[in-house]
Amino acid sequence: MRKLFALIFLLPMLAWAQSSLPPPPPKPLPSYAASVEVKSCPNSGDYYPRQSKRLNEAGTVVLRFFVEADGKLGTVEVERSSGYDRLDTAAQRLLQTCKFAPAMVQGKIARGSAKLEVVWRLDSVFGQSSLPACPASGWKSSCFGTITFPNGAKYVGEYGGDKRNGQGIEYRADGSVNRSGRWENNNFVESYALDANRFPFNPSSQVAAAPAVDPASAGPNWVLVAEATTGNKFYVNPSTIRRDGNLRRYWKFTDYASRQSTGVLSARTFEETDCREERRRTIEITGFSESMLQGRILGTERGDGSWDQIAPGTVAETVMRYVCAR
Numbered sequence: 001m002r003k004l005f006a007l008i009f010l011l012p013m014l015a016w017a018q019s020s021l022p023p024p025p026p027k028p029l030p031s032y033a034a035s036v037e038v039k040s041c042p043n044s045g046d047y048y049p050r051q052s053k054r055l056n057e058a059g060t061v062v063l064r065f066f067v068e069a070d071g072k073l074g075t076v077e078v079e080r081s082s083g084y085d086r087l088d089t090a091a092q093r094l095l096q097t098c099k100f101a102p103a104m105v106q107g108k109i110a111r112g113s114a115k116l117e118v119v120w121r122l123d124s125v126f127g128q129s130s131l132p133a134c135p136a137s138g139w140k141s142s143c144f145g146t147i148t149f150p151n152g153a154k155y156v157g158e159y160g161g162d163k164r165n166g167q168g169i170e171y172r173a174d175g176s177v178n179r180s181g182r183w184e185n186n187n188f189v190e191s192y193a194l195d196a197n198r199f200p201f202n203p204s205s206q207v208a209a210a211p212a213v214d215p216a217s218a219g220p221n222w223v224l225v226a227e228a229t230t231g232n233k234f235y236v237n238p239s240t241i242r243r244d245g246n247l248r249r250y251w252k253f254t255d256y257a258s259r260q261s262t263g264v265l266s267a268r269t270f271e272e273t274d275c276r277e278e279r280r281r282t283i284e285i286t287g288f289s290e291s292m293l294q295g296r297i298l299g300t301e302r303g304d305g306s307w308d309q310i311a312p313g314t315v316a317e318t319v320m321r322y323v324c325a326r
Contacts, residue, residue, distance in 0.1 A: 047094045048120060049086045057084045061091040061118045067100040069109045082120060091118040134159055141300055142284050157183065222253065226318040231257030234315055241326050246276040248323045249283070255291050263298055265291050275324035279307040280316060 049057075059082030066074035073096060078088050095116060103112025134145030140159035147155050157168015164183040172178050182190040222235040233255045241250040253268040264287035273280040282303035289295035310316045 047090050049090050052084060052086045052090075052120070057082075057087060058120050059083050059087055060120070061088050063091055063095055063116045063118065064113060065095065065116070066111060066113050067102050069102050069111050071100050071102050073098075073100060074111065079115065087120045090120075091116075094118060153178065161185075223322075225322045226315045228315050232315075233257075234319055236319060236322060238326060241323055243326075246274055248273045248275060248326070250323050252319065253293055260287075262287060263289060265289060265295070266293050268293055273310075273320050273323055274307070275320065277307075278310045278317075278320065280310055280320065281305065281307045 052058075060080070061078065061082045062080035063076055064079040065076040068074045076092055076095060078092075081088050082091070095118075098116070100114070103110045105112075134140045134143035140162050143159050144157065145159055149155075152173030154171045155164055155168055156171065157164065158166025160166060163186045165185060166183060167181070168183055169177055170179040170188070179188050179191065181188065221237045221239055223238055224233060225236050226234045228234075235253050235255070237251045241248055249270070249272045251268065252271050253266060255266045256264065259265050266288045267285055268288070269285045270283045271280055272283055284300065284303065286300040287298040289298055308316075310320050
């Protein structure tokens with residue numbers, strides 16, 4: 001009986017002790033800034049002003065803006081200009097098409113500010129060709145060259161598929177500009193100004209034709225530079241190597257030990273190597289149906305402009321050492 005009384009007496013005490021404990025602190029309410037859903041923003045290239053392209057205008061715009069509590073775009077300010085009003089205005093037009101996430105302050109949706117950087121960059125700058133020089137004779141594909149017409153007029157510019165494709169200037173016989181702009185399959189399709197110093201009526205060594213490479217034969221000018229364990233052999237034509245600071249451009253061809261899945265048994269490549277950064281990229285590659293650049297041409301492809309790092313101890317390093325020593 002005494003034990004039961006003690007338990008009955010302690011129960012109210014325990015209840016009182018538990019009720020006297022301080023309550024746990026509340027979980028902090030979420031807070032975060034407003035933001036732009038970048039994946040929902042279009043590519044800046046889709047909004048690049050045509051006139052800015054023609055005038056080689058490029059730069060970076062930083063926009064500071066407010067996102068309202070309902071997720072809609074509010075006030076927009078140019079925090080850092082690109083230096084061109086056209087590009088600054090285009091960046092604001094682009095921003096209007098983006099989607100936004102409003103700010104959160106202590107668990108409540110609120111108005112907030114955010115920033116967006118818009119980069120305007122011309123990957124292939126109008127008025128300056130990055131293509132290799134066309135051969136002195138033969139097929140003109142993905143190259144920069146000159147043709148003189150019987151009346152003395154000239155076209156100076158880019159070629160593709162042995163036709164005027166890309167940027168170029170058509171000169172009259174007296175050297176004055178007749179037409180300037182973009183061409184497609186020998187047809188003049190878009191007019192805009194090009195720098196005549198980069199598309200000169202009398203081409204200088206800057207656009208002089210590279211030594212011709214016979215597309216049908218390996219010929220005696222090719223030097224075996226490396227051979228892989230697979231039996232593939234790699235040749236370079238040293239007479240085509242062109243120096244530009246740390247860069248080397250040259251013709252190379254690969255003779256495969258076995259036929260590739262595409263049917264190619266040899267391939268001729270116009271390559272560029274960066275001797276300082278130890279990287280290389282393909283400018284153009286042509287596949288042949290037989291060894292030593294013989295047989296039918298199975299196709300020609302243009303490189304995408306991306307660089308590949310050269311790993312030590314590879315065939316690519318051997319080729320790099322060869323061309324960079326010249």
